[in-house]
Amino acid sequence: MKIVREAPSGSLVVDLGATKVASVVSSRIRTSALPVLPRATDELAWLAAWIAEELTPAIHRIVVAAAPEMDARGVVRRWPNRPEWLGLPLGTALAFNGVSVEILADGAAAALGEASEQGLERMLYLGLGTGVSTGWVVDGMPVPVREPIDLAHTTIADRSAECVCGRRGCVQAWASGRGIMDRIVGLGLGDLSWNDIARRWSGPALAHVRRGAVDALSAASRVGAEMFGCEVVVIGGRLVGLLPGLVADVRYSLGDGTLVRMGRLGGDATLHGAVALARVLDQPLRPR
Structure with missing residues (x-):
């Protein structure tokens, strides 16, 4: 894996793909296969528990680059590679107390990663x-x-x-x-x-x-x-x-x-882009 820039302090960055999930906290990268379970709700619960293991009191934002197509409420609208996820509330499942959630499409994140790199x-x-x-x-x-x-x-x-x-x-x-x-x-x-x-x-x-x-x-x-x-x-x-x-x-x-x-x-572009977005979100707003 090409070295990913550190996630900003207070941010947990997640790359959710069809077959794997990866996270970055500070400079530590963790990856796992995304299991295929009898019910899609079980898979979502597994994902939420996996992400929860990364949370500390210092984390105040989760940035997720997601393979499924989402609506504005954070509900899965389409995922051809895991069609059983249709209608699942990904955003709500990751809404841990006191932690904001930002979800962007994995293609958008990968595009940002490659644009930053090149x-x-x-x-x-x-x-x-x-x-x-x-x-x-x-x-x-x-x-x-x-x-x-x-x-x-x-x-x-x-x-x-x-x-x-x-x-x-x-x-x-x-x-x-x-x-x-x-x-x-x-x-x-x-x-x-x-x-x-x-x-x-x-x-x-x-x-x-x-x-x-x-x-x-x-x-x-x-x-x-x-x-x-x-x-x-x-x-x-x-x-x-x-x-x-x-x-x-x-x-x-x-x-x-x-x-x-x-x-x-390569396959790390999505994670790079999600980290880049987390760094942008971490910057204070400039007065106009």
């Missing part, structure tokens, strides 16, 4: 992990902070890939870790490891999978960059380094002068 004021971020996270940074801050504009479930011309959301042809169905694995199994190549996929990614056996991922990310880049006038697209996440040539292929596919960069923080 010195960018305006950019679109596409993160490849279990799913595909998206986020924008404008004037050095993620927008919108709480409710994501989700490019992962927009569709491309090739509708042959079924997505976990129930639709066909989503960007996530082609370019996420789960989607890529599903496409490979569909080709009859068996259950390959990511090291196997990395070795074969540029070869003929995975040409259809590679083309689908490139087309999906190119489509998301075009739409997303136009929305906020971004001339820089960063493709990151924990999987991008295992897919050789992917970023260059997307850059070539776009062919319109858009600057496409590889992320530098």
Whole structure:
């Protein structure tokens, strides 16, 4: 893990993903698998208890970068990778006495992390992990902070890939870790490891999978960059380094002068961004 800047005093920073959860208190990082339990309410209770173990009397704020799409009340509105969480009150579950809770989309947090790392004021971020996270940074801050504009479930011309959301042809169905694995199994190549996929990614056996991922990310880049006038697209996440040539292929596919960069923080971008936001929130308001 690339060293994360210290969380500000009094803040607990949490990265809630589909398969794992991580936290930062000061400079101490803790990670754990997010369990799959018989009921989603049990999983939420486990998460609340796990976070509560990190609380001390000095903690007055929790900043959560969350994979599920949330509404303004902190209720899960959508989470294709854990659909049973629909309607669960994440914000209320983490509302410990005397502690404020700030929730932002994981894509927004990762975008802020990469923007801070690469010195960018305006950019679109596409993160490849279990799913595909998206986020924008404008004037050095993620927008919108709480409710994501989700490019992962927009569709491309090739509708042959079924997505976990129930639709066909989503960007996530082609370019996420789960989607890529599903496409490979569909080709009859068996259950390959990511090291196997990395070795074969540029070869003929995975040409259809590679083309689908490139087309999906190119489509998301075009739409997303136009929305906020971004001339820089960063493709990151924990999987991008295992897919050789992917970023260059997307850059070539776009062919319109858009600057496409590889992320530098890998799967740690979300945690970096959440810490960066905690530091912003910790700054006193300046009088106008």
